[in-house]
Amino acid sequence: MKIDGVAHRSIWPAEHGRSVHIIDQTQLPHRFVTSELATPEEAATAIRDMWVRGAPLIGATAAYGLAMALARDPSDAGLAQAAAMLAATRPTAINLRWALDAVTASVAPLPEDQRAAAAWAKAGEICDEDVEVNHAIGRHGLSLIREIAAHKSGGEPVNILTHCNAGWLATVDWGTATSPIYQAHDAGIPVHVWVDETRPRNQGAGLTAWELGRHGVSHRLVVDNAGGHLMQHGLVDMVIVGTDRTTATGDVCNKIGTYLKALAAHDNGVPFHVALPSSTIDWTVRDGLREIPIEERSGREVTHLTGLTEDGRSETIAITPPTTQATNPAFDVTPARLVTSLITERGICAASAQGLASLFPERRAAS
Numbered sequence: 001m002k003i004d005g006v007a008h009r010s011i012w013p014a015e016h017g018r019s020v021h022i023i024d025q026t027q028l029p030h031r032f033v034t035s036e037l038a039t040p041e042e043a044a045t046a047i048r049d050m051w052v053r054g055a056p057l058i059g060a061t062a063a064y065g066l067a068m069a070l071a072r073d074p075s076d077a078g079l080a081q082a083a084a085m086l087a088a089t090r091p092t093a094i095n096l097r098w099a100l101d102a103v104t105a106s107v108a109p110l111p112e113d114q115r116a117a118a119a120w121a122k123a124g125e126i127c128d129e130d131v132e133v134n135h136a137i138g139r140h141g142l143s144l145i146r147e148i149a150a151h152k153s154g155g156e157p158v159n160i161l162t163h164c165n166a167g168w169l170a171t172v173d174w175g176t177a178t179s180p181i182y183q184a185h186d187a188g189i190p191v192h193v194w195v196d197e198t199r200p201r202n203q204g205a206g207l208t209a210w211e212l213g214r215h216g217v218s219h220r221l222v223v224d225n226a227g228g229h230l231m232q233h234g235l236v237d238m239v240i241v242g243t244d245r246t247t248a249t250g251d252v253c254n255k256i257g258t259y260l261k262a263l264a265a266h267d268n269g270v271p272f273h274v275a276l277p278s279s280t281i282d283w284t285v286r287d288g289l290r291e292i293p294i295e296e297r298s299g300r301e302v303t304h305l306t307g308l309t310e311d312g313r314s315e316t317i318a319i320t321p322p323t324t325q326a327t328n329p330a331f332d333v334t335p336a337r338l339v340t341s342l343i344t345e346r347g348i349c350a351a352s353a354q355g356l357a358s359l360f361p362e363r364r365a366a367s
């Protein structure tokens with residue numbers, strides 16, 4: 001997407017082909033800073049410390065990290081060790097394992113001296129494919145926005161609520177949840193986005209608000225607890241969120257708080273859609289609540305806040321008594337029964353085993 005008129009992706013290879021550039025998302029929205037990752041360890045740190053985040057971008061970064069590792073040690077042992085190191089960075093987003101498996105499968109049959117170059121090319125393919133897939137998700141999701149817009153009068157916008165950042169910063173480009181929104185906006189359909197702040201890391205306040213603003217999409221930030229109230233007052237036409245892992249039965253694991261939005265949507269008859277590339281489906285899991293590992297992050301993310309002072313300095317402050325302990329689960333699972341539809345690159349389906357099988361029949365055969 002464009003930043004000040006210049007097209008950007010969230011990750012791009014250096015010209016010499018040995019490192020990648022990323023946008024350091026810990027610095028947004030106050031500073032636009034890019035960093036260069038040149039080793040698998042740097043890629044792992046960038047993922048673990050959330051310089052890059054969002055399921056598809058985590059996968060893309062890990063793929064390049066594995067290519068960097070193979071440039072150093074292309075042996076089978078080197079490949080397995082680097083893949084394990086990168087896989088351990090964040091446990092919930094399945095795209096991480098998907099991307100590492102894809103690179104491993106494409107290089108394992110090759111002689112060692114060809115592996116690094118092949119892995120680099122594969123990582124590039126994963127990125128290009130992510131852009132295409134997200135664009136397709138947007139095309140399908142756009143039809144849902146159009147349907148609602150058709151019932152509006154006098155330029156009244158379609159009000160969409162989103163949680164966390166499933167925007168272009170979370171992918172290589174376009175985003176998943178935001179792709180239909182950008183495409184609707186670009187097609188001249190009036191849209192307005194309610195952006196959940198998304199405590200504790202505030203991906204909504206810092207990232208989604210930043211991207212939507214840069215693209216000129218009308219939006220307003222709300223505290224995480226406001227969604228139910230907005231829905232009760234008819235101010236939300238639809239919810240669109242992303243996901244870190246979707247089960248073969250349609251359960252959706254996404255940023256903590258997504259489940260509560262789905263409950264409120266259900267109670268208020270508001271459609272609750274989940275946008276996802278098929279790389280986010282874990283075909284081996286059927287029960288999201290029991291089987292998906294939920295990342296537990298530092299309690300400090302809850303007890304402290306970082307922001308900009310009025311004189312422009314970045315500062316971290318405590319918001320609790322010093323002895324307060326916090327628990328910080330980073331994701332939750334929304335059962336399939338609360339999900340109106342899944343928006344994938346192949347089209348829209350019910351959040352169920354049958355729905356997914358209708359779009360991905362080859363996976364039904366495989367499982």
Ligand SMILES: CSC[C@@H](O)[C@@H](O)C(=O)COP(=O)(O)O
Pocket residue numbers: 053054055056093163164165166167170171175176177203241242243244254255330
């Ligand atoms: C297209 S991104 C989908 C999800 O990864 C996104 O909604 C999300 O929960 C991101 O969590 P994060 O902890 O910021 O990596």
